[in-house]
Amino acid sequence: MINLKEYGFYDYFEKQINSEEKEEGIIPARVVSVQKESYKIVSEYGENNAKLKGSNFYQDSKYQIYPAVGDFVLIKPNSMGDDIIYRVLNRQSYFSRLNPTLRNNIASASEQIVAANFDYVFIMASLNHDFNIRRLERYLAAAWQSGGTPVVLLTKADLCNNYEDMVYQVKEIAPAVEVLAISALTGLGMEDLNRFLKPCKTLVFLGSSGIGKSSLVNALAKEQLMKVNIIREEDSKGHHTTTYRQLFKLENGVLIIDTPGMRELGMWDVEVGLGETFSDIEELTNQCRFHDCSHKAEPGCAVKEALENGTLTTERWKSYEKLLKESKYSAKKADFMKRMSKNNKNAMKLQHNPKIKYDGE
Numbered sequence: 288m289i290n291l292k293e294y295g296f297y298d299y300f301e302k303q304i305n306s307e308e309k310e311e312g313i314i315p316a317r318v319v320s321v322q323k324e325s326y327k328i329v330s331e332y333g334e335n336n337a338k339l340k341g342s343n344f345y346q347d348s349k350y351q352i353y354p355a356v357g358d359f360v361l362i363k364p365n366s367m368g369d370d371i372i373y374r375v376l377n378r379q380s381y382f383s384r385l386n387p388t389l390r391n392n393i394a395s396a397s398e399q400i401v402a403a404n405f406d407y408v409f410i411m412a413s414l415n416h417d418f419n420i421r422r423l424e425r426y427l428a429a430a431w432q433s434g435g436t437p438v439v440l441l442t443k444a445d446l447c448n449n450y451e452d453m454v455y456q457v458k459e460i461a462p463a464v465e466v467l468a469i470s471a472l473t474g475l476g477m478e479d480l481n482r483f484l485k486p487c488k489t490l491v492f493l494g495s496s497g498i499g500k501s502s503l504v505n506a507l508a509k510e511q512l513m514k515v516n517i518i519r520e521e522d523s524k525g526h527h528t529t530t531y532r533q534l535f536k537l538e539n540g541v542l543i544i545d546t547p548g549m550r551e552l553g554m555w556d557v558e559v560g561l562g563e564t565f566s567d568i569e570e571l572t573n574q575c576r577f578h579d580c581s582h583k584a585e586p587g588c589a590v591k592e593a594l595e596n597g598t599l600t601t602e603r604w605k606s607y608e609k610l611l612k613e614s615k616y617s618a619k620k621a622d623f624m625k626r627m628s629k630n631n632k633n634a635m636k637l638q639h640n641p642k643i644k645y646d647g648e
């Protein structure tokens with residue numbers, strides 16, 4: 288039998304289970320992967336597939352909150368097949384993004400949870416040429432807002448001969464946050480990490496691609512992550528398929544959440560990315576007659592003109608608009624958090640109450 292405490296299940300979650308549920312034989316479990324509508328969970332009986340109890344989740348039903356990776360859920364175990372998920376317990380922390388299927392309609396776009404119930408957010412930035420303090424600020428804001436505790440890891444310290452300076456710079460923008468320079472290659476600074484690598488604690492990573500996340504996890508796991516992380520199973524046609532666990536436990540008991548959604552958040556580089564990739568369009572918009580041009584029907588719209596004469600393709604314009612919408616959404620979040628974290632007390636309060644919403648201020 289598995290003790291769910293080893294998967295981070297503690298009092299905050301336990302207290303949410305009511306006596307009726309207990310009498311009905313409903314037990315807690317943690318979601319380890321989500322693929323469309325099929326879930327993989329771990330409960331005291333081990334790992335199993337699970338599906339939603341339809342009447343509890345579908346339209347107009349009691350629970351509109353769907354399970355995400357890292358969530359604690361209540362299930363009715365089923366030794367013959369899929370366990371049945373009854374509901375999602377309140378989250379202690381989470382990261383979200385706009386639901387990509389609804390992105391084109393910003394007004395009705397919903398939040399999609401990409402990771403839940405983590406203790407630490409490892410914000411990673413590599414100490415090479417693209418070290419960017421503004422980007423770190425945004426990651427910090429997002430991390431505080433998530434309800435997890437941020438820890439900044441400056442990676443590839445072996446490639447930087449003044450990493451102490453960089454650590455100092457980061458500490459200036461984040462006085463309450465632990466900042467560590469590490470190298471997965473040489474092992475530099477790795478022992479300082481031990482403070483955060485406690486059994487039953489859950490980590491997520493925030494940072495762009497190539498910063499050395501896999502190398503770090505492999506160094507922590509002391510074996511190839513792939514080996515730790517792979518799930519082999521037979522699909523309905525009897526074929527062997529390979530999927531990846533999105534929440535997994537290292538031998539030392541540390542839990543790690545790694546989802547495609549988290550990776551996407553790491554790439555969500557608000558102003559910097561936008562200006563760089565779409566500088567031609569930004570230039571065009573500056574040429575519109577009205578500075579607040581919506582580029583729809585205004586006279587003297589440079590965008591409209593460029594679209595008509597073909598110097599700007601509709602596709603490119605559409606993707607710019609899409610990105611702009613997203614960045615407005617995340618900038619709003621980041622802004623709010625910046626104001627909040629000016630006053631550290633507020634940030635702490637927020638940290639313990641992730642349900643405070645940036646749009647409800």
Ligand SMILES: Nc1nc2c(ncn2[C@@H]2O[C@H](COP(=O)(O)OP(=O)(O)OP(=O)(O)O)[C@@H](O)[C@H]2O)c(=O)[nH]1
Pocket residue numbers: 442443444445446469470471472473495496497498499500501502503
């Ligand atoms: N010099 C040096 N190189 C490193 C270090 N850690 C990782 N690298 C190199 O950086 C590159 C990217 O490392 P990964 O661990 O794959 O980075 P990642 O963040 O997992 O990248 P994605 O899988 O694309 O998200 C590889 O070539 C690594 O060998 C380090 O501490 N020092």
Ligand SMILES: [Zn+2]
Pocket residue numbers: 572575576580581582583585587588589590591
């Ligand atoms: Zn215009």
